[in-house]
Amino acid sequence: MGVYFEAGVGKAAGCSSRQLGHRAAAEALSHLSHHKPSLALVFASPELDLEHVRRGIVEALGDCPVIGTSTAGEIANSPITHGVVVTLLASSHLRVQVGIGEGVSKDFRKAVHQALADAGVSRYFSTGHPLHHMMHVSTSRRPRASPVLLIMFSPGATKTHVSFSHDIHTMLRKASANRIPIFGGSSGDYFRFESNYQIIRDRVASDALVLAFIESEIPFGLGMAHGFSPTTKRALITNASGHIVHQLDGRPAAGVCADLLGIPMEKLGNDAVWFSQFPFGATDLYGDSILQVPEQVLEDGSIQFAPLMRNDQVITLMRGTRRDIAGAGVSAYNKAILQGGLKKPALALMFSCALRIRLLGTLQGKEVGSVYRKAGIPVSGFYTFGEQGISDDGLPIYANQSVTTLVFSDELNPVAALIHKSKSIYMEFRSQLDKKVSQIKAINRINQILEEQPEPGPLLRVLAGELVTLLPWADSAFYLLRARDPTSYVLAASSEPGVFPQHLKTEDMPADYGSVRLDSHGKHFGVLILRQRSGALPPDDEDFVLTETIGKLTAGSLYRMDLDHGLDMKIQQFEVLNQLGRELSESMSAVAQLQKVIGHIRSILGLSMVSLWLVDPACPLLVKEAVNTDPGIKPGEEETENDEIITKWQRKYCRPLSVTDTEENQCPVQLFIPFPFQFTSLPVLFKGQLRGVLNLYAKIRQDQPFQQGHVAGDIEFLKGIATQIAVFIGNRSVQKDATFFKEIHHRVKNNLQNIAGLLRMQIRRLDRVTAEQALTDSISRIMSIAVVHETLSRGEIGMVNVGQLLNSISELSLAGLLERPSVTLDISGPAIMIPSREATALALSVNELIQNAIRHGFKEKKQGRLCVSMAQVNGLVSVTVRDDGPGLPVDFDLDRTVSLGLTIVRTLAKDELKGEFAIWNNKGATAKITFPLSGDYYTVK
Structure with a gap:
């Protein structure tokens, strides 16, 4: 009736592979009335399309766990071939986990571990796991209760691969300390020994191991039999390694085997089918014989066996009649009933060696039929290339040429429960x-x-x-x-x-x-x-x-x-104020003081960058007076431009601005995005007037709500720093006025000496020019120096705006000519600030080049174009004077020129500007002076 356990067996043959799988599964399912299927076992012909068979079975069964194998013949209450058999185990008292491990022939150990892990039961095969004590309950008499069972299908031997089924069984048996019953068989085919397959719910594999681990409250029993009896002919294994027996009784194994069989060596067979007629057996401590069948004779006279062989083991030649062999099925069934103490058998799973088919001949059906008639329950299984079960004393064993049987009973095992x-x-x-x-x-x-x-x-x-x-x-x-x-x-x-x-x-x-x-x-x-x-x-x-x-x-x-x-911030603020007061009180240049001040601010507050811009009242321009950056950060062009954009905004609005995220529409300044800094910009005010801008930047770190370098942390403190810098700038202006006259007198003295030197040079060349021309040239040079002084009086002490200087010099040079052609003057380039010493030398040089261009470039022209341009690249300033006249003479050589003007320019460029002077033809004459800046100055309009 199936109160606790139900079984369903279905078979199909004679249609497409997918239909075979579906029909067999549907028939098995039709035998269940009380329980959902817990596990499906599939036995299928290797000549079918097993992938289509699998799909048909899954379609019929749904989410039921599935494992299966290819066979050398299928069993469904009787032997069949070229078909599919599906057997269902169904009970709410069965818990099943299935797994697969592939690549058995490459590494069977890895495949075993993979299959156990895939099923989630590795812990049961770990000798240190406490669950081992629950796996088997030994009593002084039968039955023995086992709450778990492992059903396994592993690859059988082919022409290209040996079988590792015995090795796999040994590994699992040892890992479970012999406490877990193992029931299974090796996959095969119809004696072609070409390929075999293993089936699991989601795929079909070859060279794989599939297993089902069953936790059962349903009683079951296992039995194994073979129908052979020992003879008096036996031999001692004296040299063995793995599956190979090299010597028996100290002689080559093949020769001893032939003697035991009483046949000449040349008539000794060379495959498992031939040896199946003459198996050997090993007797255990309980007197039971386990068959050990030779598979082939090797060239060196050794014999390869299916199981692992060991030295000092006695093997006995076995004999059996066909009737005895046919009766092994019932014997195995009886052992299973006895071993499990079963009262209501419900299903017999029968795995029989494929070699027995040859031995039994016409009696093949009798073996299965006898069990079916005796038990009166479904009998299902397949013909295998190796069998796994338990011995009569209840230990897991691997055998050949045997039949192993698993019987489930429709009752509840109270001990297992x-x-x-x-x-x-x-x-x-x-x-x-x-x-x-x-x-x-x-x-x-x-x-x-x-x-x-x-x-x-x-x-x-x-x-x-x-x-x-x-x-x-x-x-x-x-x-x-x-x-x-x-x-x-x-x-x-x-x-x-x-x-x-x-x-x-x-x-x-x-x-x-x-x-x-x-x-x-x-x-x-x-x-x-x-x-x-x-x-x-x-x-x-x-x-x-x-x-x-x-x-x-x-x-x-x-x-x-x-x-x-918060405490760190207060300490940092005191440290900043301390350093600020110390630096501003020391006697050093203003630029150096401010550079050190912002360096301390950045370092102590943990900022990424700090920049200080000051107002040049002469331009008026904002000049980047000082900048300090974290050594690990290299600001690029976009960061530099954003700093200028923020400074322009501050000059326009003149109020504190703090932005913590430039990408969240919180920033009123249109910056180049992305800009990875949060920043605070402060106006530097002195007596209500903007004297500069202080910008502080810190890397945006959203995961640091109170990180060091959070620039908006204390805006009042930062405003106090800006106020101290403003006071310093105001004091510097007062000091500047006090030193202004000293600086002017110093420059006047130096430039008078320059005028005297130029007049001496002019005197040495009076024989080459008229007195009027000499005086005119000298006046022009003196006026050039005067332009520098005028420019100095409107700007910072010692600093001159190059653009303004060149514009004044050019106009002065043209105005000094009594007779001159119509000249179009073009002056271009950025605003650049240079020290007054370089400005004087540059003014004299440009004056000489302009006069030289007008005197020679426009000598025969009534009108022309004169271009004066400046540029700053990589710390070098260049000034170029170009005319569109006839150009330099063909034989012109700057090193041998007698021109006083070009000699002055070359000398000033080399000695005063520490730079270079060059002149060449390019659609007219082009002269260029290039020199390095003595400091790093940046400007923005």
Whole structure:
């Protein structure tokens, strides 16, 4: 009736492979009335399209676990061939896990581990696991209760691969300490020895191992028999390795085997089929014989056996009649009933050696039929290339040329049920204990992390990694409060990348998110977000308590970091003020003082960059007076341009500006994006007038709510720094007025000496020019020096604007000519500031070049074009004077020229400007002076 257990056996032949699978499965399913199928066993002809067979079976059965094998013949109450047999085990008292391991011929050990892991039962085959004590209950008499069973199909031998089935069985038997019954057979074909296949629910494989691990409260029994009896002919294995026996009784194994059989060596067969007539057996301690069948004779006279052989083992020649061999099926069935103590047998699984087909001949059907008639229950199975079962004393064994039988009974095994209940209680207790231990360890680890990590970002990233183990039911993420927006958060760390958005708002939080506020001492830092993982069990009350605990610990640590940060900021502010006062009180150049001041500000406050721009009242321009950058940061062109844009904005609006995120529409300045800095820009005011701009930059780190270098942290303190710098600039202006006259007298003295030198040079060349021309040239040079003095009087002490200077010199040079052609003057280039010493030399040089161009370039022309241009590249300033006249003479050589003007220019360029002078033809004459700046000056209009 199937109260506790039901079985269904279906077979099909004579149609397409997919239909065969579907029909066999459907027929098996039709025999079930009370229970859903727990496991499907498939036995199929290797000549079919097994992938289509598998698909047909899965279509009929749905989500039932499936394992199967190719066969040398199928059994469904009688032997069949070229068909499909599906056997269903159905009971609510069976729990089944299936797995597959591939690449058996390459590494059978790896394949075994893979199959056990795939089934999730590796722990049962670990000798140190406490569940071993529950696997087998030994009593002083039969039956023995086993709560678990392993059904396995492994590859049989082919022409190209030996079988590792015995090795696999030995490995599993040892790993389970002989406590787990193993029932199975080796995959085969119809004696072609070409290929064999293993089937699992989602695919068909070759060279693979498939298994089903069954936890059963249904009683079952196993039995094995072969029908052979020992003779008096035996030999001792004296040299063996693995499956090879090299010597018997100290002689070559093949020769001894021939003697035992009483035949000449040349008539000795060379395959398992021939040797199946004359198997050997090994007697165990209980007097039972286990068959050990030779497979082939090797060239060196050794014999290869199917099982592993060992030295000092006695093997006995076995004999058996066809009737005895045919009766082995019933014998194996009887042993299974006895071994399991079964009262209501419901299904017999029968795996019989394919070699027995040849031995039995016409009696093949009698073996299966006898069992079917005696048992009166479904008999299902296949003909194998190697059998796995248990010996009469209950130990797992591997055999050849035998029949092994597994019988399930329709009753409940109270011992097995007790074992499983005890195991469930133990596993639940162990799970809870492991969970508590894990939580305690995790909390200790979290406390250690909280003590070790000084910054919020690294802290939260480490904690997110810990939550993967501590809260396995959820993906988790830490969000920190965004600056200036109490409802907006930014992602700081998550347990799983890509699961959570970068930004989160309170009102937009998804319904499947759970959250824990990170609050401590009335201050809100952020939230811990949790989302239940797909397929995970829902959290219980303890999980929620643990989550709240983690949130409180994290918030407490963030509060401590906030206090530490506030204290650090105060210390930094005192240090900045101290250094500022020290630097501004020392006697050194103003540029050096300001450079050191902003260097201290950047270093102490942990900023990325600080720039200071000052107003040049003569232009008026904003000049980048000083800049200091973190050594690990190299500002590019966009960063430099953004600094200028911010400075222009500050000059226009003249008020403090602090921006924490340039990409969130919080910035009123149109910058080049992305700009990876938060910044504060402050006007430097003295007596209500803008004297400069102080810009402070820090790298944007959204995961650091109170990071060092947070430039908007104390705007009043930063305004105080700007005020001190303004006072310094004001004092410097007063000092400048006091020293202005000294500087002017010094420059006048130097330039009078220059005038005297130029007049001497002119006197030495009076024989080459008229007195009038000599005086005119001298007047022009003196006026050029006067232009420099005039420019100095309108600007900073010692600094001259090159553009203004060139414009004045050019106009002066043209105005000094009594007779001159119509000249179009074009002056171009950026605003560049240079020291007055270089300005004097440059003014004299440009004056000479302009006069030389007009005198020679426009000598025969009534009109022309004169271009004066300047440029600054890589710290070098260049000034170019170009005319569109006839150009230089063909034989012109600057090194041998007698021109006083060009000699002056060449001498000034080399000695005064420390640069170079060149002149060449290019659609007229082109002269160029190039010299380095003595300092680093940047300007912006």
